[in-house]
Structures are given as C-alpha cells and as structure tokens.
Amino acid sequence: MTTAAPVASPTVDSRTVERGSFATLAHGLRLTPELREGLVVTLLLALLATAGRVVVPLAVQQVIDRGLSGPEPDLGLVRLVVGLATVAVVITAFANYLTNVRLYRTTENGLASLRVRAFRRVHDLSVLHQAAERRGSLVSRVTSDVDTMSTFMQWGGLLVLVSTAQLVLATALMAWWSWQLTLVVYACFLPLVFAVKAMQQRLHGAYRVVRERVGEMLGAVGESVVGAQVIRAYAVQARTAERIDNAVESTRVAQTRAQRIAAVTFSAGEMTAALATGAVVVVGVLLGVDGSLTTGQLVGFLFLVTLFVQPVQIATEALNEAQNAVAGLRRVLGVLDTPSDVADPGTEGRSLPEGPVGVRFEHVSFAYPGGPDVLHDVTLDIAPRSRVAVVGETGSGKTTFAKLITRLMDPTRGQVLLSGVPLDRLGFDSLRSRVVMVPQDGFLFDTTVADNVRFGRRDATDADVEDAFAALGLADWLEQLPDGVLTEVGERGDSLSVGERQLVAIARAYLADPDLLVLDEATSAVDPATEVRLQRALDSLTRGRTTLAIAHRLSTAEAADEVLVVDAGVVVQRGSHAELVRQDGVYAALHASWVAQSR
C-alpha cells in the first residue's frame, strides 16, 4: 500500500527564496547563458532601429527650414533629403529585422534550454517533492510559464530598454533648451513614477491571483476528464459542472480585476502627459514673454513631452507582460533552485560490487515531514540471494522499506547499506541499473507493450521482449493481445486492465536484469492462477539475486525464504513462513484471515 506524502510536504515554491522582480530576472539570466548570447549586439541593433524614429521629424524640419524657406521651393534639396531619409528608413528597417530575428533565436534557444533543464529537475526531485506538487502545476512550469517569458523577452523587455534610451535622449535635449521647463516636466512625471510603482504592486498581486485561479480551474477541468467514469457512474455531471463553473468564473473575475488595474495604470500616464503639456504651455509662455525661451524651442518642447510620455506609457504597458513573465520565471526558477534532497553523488559516487546484493539497515528511522516516525530504529540484515517478503497491516510502514532500499527517500536517522556501500554514496547509475523496483501502480507509457518493456533495457529487441514474457509464463496472455508485443497500451496503459499493466511492469523489471529486485505489491491486481504462475517463474528467475517483496497477499510470504513482519514501524517478527505460522503473533493472525479468505 502506498503511503502518500502528507499535505505538509514542502512544495517547490516554498523552498525558494522570495526574490524581487529584478533579482529574479537577473537570476534567470545568470542561469541561462544562452539568453545572454550576442545580447550586446542585439541591443545595439535595437538602438539603431530606434534612431529611425527621428528620421521623419528631422526630414520634415529640414524640408521646412531649408527646402521651403526661400521664395521658390528647393526641389533638389528636398529630393536629396527624401533620398537620404529613404536610405535611413531602409537601414533602420533592416536593423529592426536583424534585431527581431536575433532576439527570437536567442530567446527561443534559451527558453528551450530552460524548459529542458526544468523538466530534468522535476525528475531529479525526490518522490516527496513530486508528490507534494499538483501534476498540472509541474507541467505548467515547463510549458505555459516558459511561454509567458517568451512574450516578454521578444516584445516587452526590448521595448522597455529602447524606451529608456528615448527617455534619456529627450531629457538631455530638454535640459539643453530650458532647465526650468525640464523641472516642470519632471515635477509632473515624478508622482506618476510613484503611482506606477504602487500600481505595480497591486498588478503583481492581481496577476498572482490570476495564476492561482487558472491553476485551480485547470484542476477542476482535469477532474471532468480524468474522473469521467465516476462522474457518469454517479450521474454527478451537474455538480461537476457547477464546480467547474465556479472555478471558471473566479478566474474571469480575477482576470477582469487585473485588467481594471492595468487600464487605470495606463490612463494615469495619459493624464500626466496632458498635465505636463498644459504646464509646459503655461510656464513656457510665461518664460517666453520674459525672453528666456524662443517660440521654436517652446514648440520643440511640446514635441519632446510626447517623446517623454511614450516611454512611460510603454513602460506601464510592458509592465503587464513583465509581471506575467516574472511570475512565470519565478515558478520555473522555483523548480531549478529546489535542491534535490535525495541527490545523486554523481562522479564521486561509488559502484556496487559485482554479484548479488546484500541489504543492511542501521538504526533506520523514517518520518514524513512534520509527521511521526513511520519506521522506528530498524536494524536488520538481508543476506545476498535471499528472497524476503515484507508483510504487515496497512500503514505499518512496509512500503517505506521499499522506498528506502531503492533510495526514493533517505532515512530521517540511521543509514541503509547495499553490499556494504552506504546508499547515499552510491552513484545513481550503478544503483538504478542494479536495483529495480516494481511499484504497485503499474504505470505504462502511451506506446506499445514492447516499448514499455524496453524501458527496462533500451537495447532489447521485440524478440527479447517476447522471450521475457515467455520466461515469466505469460506467453499465452501475450498471444491473446490483438498485436502481441506491438499492441498499443493507451494513455497510462488504460487499454489494459490493472492486472495486465502489472504483468507488463514485471516484464519490464525482469528485462532490466537487476541484482536486487524490489516488488511493491506488484501483483495485487492479478488473478490467483496467473499470480502463482508468475510467482513460480519469478522464483526460478530470481534465484541467485536478492528479492524483496512487499505484499498483502500472503501467498507471496508463503513462497519466500524469509518473512519480515512489520507492525507500527518496527520489525516484530522474522523467520520462515513455516516458523512464523506456528508462533503466536501478528503473522499468525494475518495468515489466519488470509486463509479464511482465500481457501
């Protein structure tokens, strides 16, 4: 029986340090060298493309001041100006094109790498972490969260940089003409900066709510798909629909709220611009009357205010995207930054010595985070080549045994040794190739039977797979499949019955040819005749290796060399089936109810 992690398990997000938006972006860039590739050149190209925006005002000014200033229009000069301007437009358009292409290439490259690394990281997380996360939430970290970043990086981020340049340019020109008016403009815009910052906080919160609601909505939608059977069997369509509707509606409400904040933020920029323009007109005229400003400069100032407004507005606009992107990035980094608490010692790792594997537990205790001990101070030896069954009531801690031996989890106290090597110093390469566990839930991938079995040994041919089934006494089962080993098993193996999936999972482990085989309720859904046949086949096949079988069907215990009886986290009995059955104890009681049921 699988004892799943309690709710209190730390989630991926709770592990990471809360960073500010800029720190998050910087951290993301640091972790993704691909994103930095050629960034300087791209930015220079982008600035060149921005310069194209002054071509028209310059051309207009030149045509008016010089082409049309004389009594007769100077057509030659105008042609020259227009010709030069056209060349400039073509050059900036080309720079723009190059910027876009480079930006797309590097960002997509970087994001793909981020995606792949986050994916790998999810697999490297311990089972405890994996169990604590919603499946959909893990998937979104390698899909939609990455997508939100690409929108920002290919559009918003660049715009912010270019706008900043524009802002600096505009300020320099304004200060050159009149420091008083520059102060006026800044006095108008400074409150906006603070307002925008405050709005940013609210937007931040609003988008976080949107993301949470979307997650909940996906969960609700997922139930309607995954729980299709139960929903129909109990005719609870209306109730399920209501739950979905609520989730969809609260998502919509959250989205609308975020949109409202964004709209107000955006219009604040517009009002400030008007205020600044009005102030420039009033103050400018007063200054102009005093003679400290010319008409041309004042009109020029009005145009510059527009140059000033645009970046602020774009910044608020790009802020929308930035909020999304940072939230997405934070979630992806959340995965990347989570230390794998059951880590592969990597190159430092030792290998298991050749030959059958012995197991030793030294004062091993295990507790789920925040929970009581599931196993308590267990010390025991399992000799190489022995076939051991672990039995006990539900919740006695027997599955924990399997998870500790295969290092899906590390003990809270004490240590587990395989052939004398402490598990946490054993390289995963060696561990996973020599120690294989068959979990209770025979999860299959959506492909053929053969491909699923090959999961255990990638170079196996279809014939090898058929031989494996034959060796396990399952040839006749294989025969009645429509396409033999090439039969498609469907999503999660749904086209097969639960028992059939377990048969495939056992064949998969058998082909992996481990020295230590751990079976966690691996035949719980198989019919007795098949189970007995399998058992017999496994008996002969596992001769010479160490086998540990967790079982609630005591048929497994009857066939084992030795039985470990676990009760309340402690090994209470140990011995052969024949011995234990004669003793007065937990085993005898378990066996009595088993016999009552199965005979």
Place this chain on the structure above:
Amino acid sequence: MPRPAPLAPPVPRGVIRRGLGVLWQAVKEEPRIFAVSAVGSALFALTTIAQAYVFGAITEQVIVPSLRDGEVVTASLAVSFLAIMLVAVLKVVGIIARRLGAGIMQYRLQASYRRRVTRRYLELPLSWHAEHPTGELLSNANSDVEATWYPIAPFPFAVGVIVMLVTTLGLLFVTDPVLALVGSVVFPAIAVLTVVYSRRMSPLMTRAQQLRGEVSGIAHESFDGALVVKTLGREADETERFRAAALELRDTLTAVGRVRGMFDPVMEALPVVGVLAVLLAGTSRVGSGDIDAGQLVRVAYLFTLMAFPVRAIGWVLNELPRSVVGWDRVQRVLQATGAQEQGAASLPADGGPTRLDVAAVCFSYGDTDVLREVSFDVAPGRTVALVGPTGAGKSTLASVLVRLLDPDSGTVAYDDLDVRELGPGALASVASLVPQSTFLFDDTVRGNITLGADIPDEDVWAALRIAQGDGFVAALPNALDTVVGERGTTLSGGQRQRLALARAVVRRPRLLVLDDATSSVDPSVEQRILAGLRDAGLPSTVVVVAYRRATIALADEVVFVEEGRVSARGSHEELLASSTGYQDLVHAYERAEAQRQADALEASQEVGA
C-alpha cells in the same frame, strides 16, 4: 517514447476570412460590451486627432502671438490649459472603455467557451473520452480557448483605428486630394503585405500549436510516470525525449520569429515611406502654389499620427491564424457526436433489489472482441460473483452493466427495463459501481462520499463503517471535513478504495457493482468489509468482480468468464466440479502450497538419501 503525431490539419484556406468570421462570432455573442469598447476606441482615435488640432491652435493663437508681443493673455492661457485637459480626460475615458471593454469581452468569451467545452466533456460518452488523450482535452479547454479569443484584446483598438483612418483620409482629401492620393498608396500595400503574411504564418502557427501540445503531453505523461522513470533510472532518456520535442518547438517558433521579424519592420516603414512621398510631392505642390507650407506640414503630421495605430490592425491580423486553429480545435469538441441516447423512463429509487438481465452482450474495442455474447441474469437480492482470469473482460462487463459503455449488440435490463430507456440520472439513482481504480475529487471526505447529495452525517458514518473507513477518517485532522487533495493523493490506495466503497454504499443502491473494489486493502480489513456488506442489510442486488475465495463465498452464484465468454455458471461447488479453468484459478494458492510442500519433501528426501 514517440507517439505518432496527430495528422496536421490542412493549411486553412482564406484564414483571414475565417478569422474575421470568428471575430464576428465574438461580436454577436457580446454585442453590448463590444459596442462600449469600440465606441471607447473611436473616442480615443478622435481625441488623438483632436489633440493635434488643439496643439496647432494653441501654437498659432496663443504661443506665437504671446511670445511675439511679449504679453500674456491670462484668459487664453487658462483656456489652452483647460482644452488640453478636457481632450485628455475624453481620451482617458476612451482608453479605459476600450481596454476594460476588450478585457471584459475577451474574458467573458473565454469563460463562456470553457464552460461549453467542459459541458461537452461531461456529456460525451466514455468511449469518446477513451479516444482522446487527457492532455489534448485539457488544452482544448485551456490554451485553445485562450488562443481563439486572443485577437479580442487588440480588436476594439483596431476598430477605433479604422475610424481614425477614415477621418484622417477625409481630412487629407479636404486639405489636398493630390497629396492624399500619393500618401494613400501605402494603404493597399499594407493590405497586400498583411495577406501575404497571414498565408505564410498560418501553417507555422498551426505547427507551433501542435508542438506545444506535444511538449505538454510528454511532460504530463513523464511526470505521471515519475516513479517508473526514477526506479529504472531513465531520467536522462526521458529528458532526451522531451528535449527533442522542445527543440522542434524552438525551431518552429524561431521560424515564426523570422516571418514576424520581417513583417513588423516593413509595417513600420511603410507609413514613413508615405510621409516621405508626401514631402517630395508636396514640395512641388507648394512650388506650383496649390498648397502652402503649413498645409504640407499638417498632411505630413497626420500621416505620422497614423503610423503607430495602423499597427493595431496588424496585431489583430497576426493573431487570426492562431485564433482560427484554436477555434477549429474547440469546435471539434463542441461538434463531437456520440452522446449516449437517453430515454425517459425511470425506476423507483427505493423499490428494493432489482432484477438484472444481461442478454447476448457483445462489445469490442476497435477490432478486438472483448465480450462475446455474454448472457446471465441475477434474481433480485442475489449476489453474483464474476470470476475470471486477468484480461477476460470482467471490468468491461462491469462498465456495461451500469451503462458506462453501450454494448455493440445485446441488452442489459433492470427489472425488465432496457437501461437505454432510462432517463438522464435515472440509472445512477438505482445502480452504483465501485470501479477498480479509484477516483477522488479535490474535495472534502464528506463531499467525496455524498457527491453533493443531501445525506445526513450519520448515514455517511454508517457507510464508512461498512467500508471499514470510519477509523482512519475519524483520525484525519478535520474528519469528514478534511480535504483529500487532488485525486486523493494524500490518502493511501486502500484508504481511497474504502472512500469509494462508502460512496456507493451510502446510496443504498438497488444494484451494486463492485469491480475488484478491495484490491488495495489488507486481507483482514477486506474480511471485515465483506462481513459488513453481508450484514448491512442493503436493499441491493450485488455483482462483484472477484478473485478471492472469501469474496466468492459471499456470492449465491458464480459466473465464470473466460476470453469474453461466460464459460460456466453455477454455485462455487458446482463450478469446482465442472470447470477446470475455475478450479485452476480458485485453487491456485492451495496447489502452489502443495507444490511447495512436495518440493520441500523431495528436497529433504534427497538430502536424506
């Protein structure tokens, strides 16, 4: 592991026309909010032009005279300030109406279509679900709906821009028709460019969307099978599989970037070229005395005004291919047929155990026959065990009994009434199935048992007692109010099964179908459950899929199923006598033990000898 990619839908012809059709659909569904945001957008467009005129007027009538005369007219300054603010206020009203309207419209449509799609999920039969991967269905309800309505965000803006274009063109023609004609040449160019762009973009977008689905599908499957991946040390291989799809997506998105990267600068440059053409032509018009310099400047200025907003039309058009793809995928769900026909009949919910008749039921998945002419009947109140080897078709039969699946031929009848004649919900009020694999909702323990029905807590506890779940539920932090988490992941397999059993028992169904419903519980617990079921006095006819002797012992009769056929039927003793297959199955453990003892004896004799 590679899954054959779904066939790419053919490149949609006339994607812009179809995309506009989707937009029109949006307008039809949300006419009022669309009107609000379109009017807001038009207001924004007109105030933008008005701003230009206000600045012009202020320059000519306030700034120039004041600075020339060295004298401030306070009144005219105040009027200028107020005019600027007034236009700005109107513009802001326009912006808010446009943005909020567009957002509300987009989110309403999203919500509405998500509801429609999930309604279909709930209506369509299980056989339809079996043909569609979970990942695909989730993305239909999520990203496809989102993609469909994505162009709604810039749509009202684009509508406002069209108002702006028409107004500006009108003003241009009033100023000077010849110049207006010269400048307007760029507009057809923009139109042609957009069409070319959409043609090239649409297949890429389709491909990208497909690859996104694939990437997400691999992640879903791989994370679902995380335990298998981990225990077999296949993390690197899985990462390779994911990388291949992620890189293909990257390449497609980069190709998208190349096309878009080309389109955007050209779109930006075209109006600029228009302005330059106006300047060139305008200079000779000024020379010939048709216009003055001031008018030329105004024409040029109006063109610059349009340069940015014109791109809003591009934003909408850019999103259309993706929108059409999303729309098609959503429509595939909405138009899917195959809902089970429902009758109108009903059966009394408390009429005591029902009679069950199964007559010549055949069922196949594709070419594989799973059930072949299965017939048996169960008298009211009797318990029948369906026994058979792994893969014999027992679970399929259980699904057919409660009409989760309709047989290809043959009938299932309760009290002589064909289940297909029962009205919606009528069957569930009579029959309950406890499936082999348990599904729990992200809800409280109580919610998972009552499923929203109005059932008093005493009854819930009573059902839990029968299912042997009262002990662990009482120990949960909030007992019945404990939320069990997504798909019940906070509970063990045995605990989940006991909740599922309580869910069925609490309804006191007239027909109870148990599909190996105690496979994850310990023998001793199972024994207590079976005893509880026997003694509970449920008003039920029971069909139980079973392997274990104790479960079979509950049954009045055994139906032995082999290879989709009923191969024997009778009491346990009769079957033991008549069916070797049944003997094999039921006596497997005893024979195994006998075999072991014989082996041991032989071994000891060998040692002795």
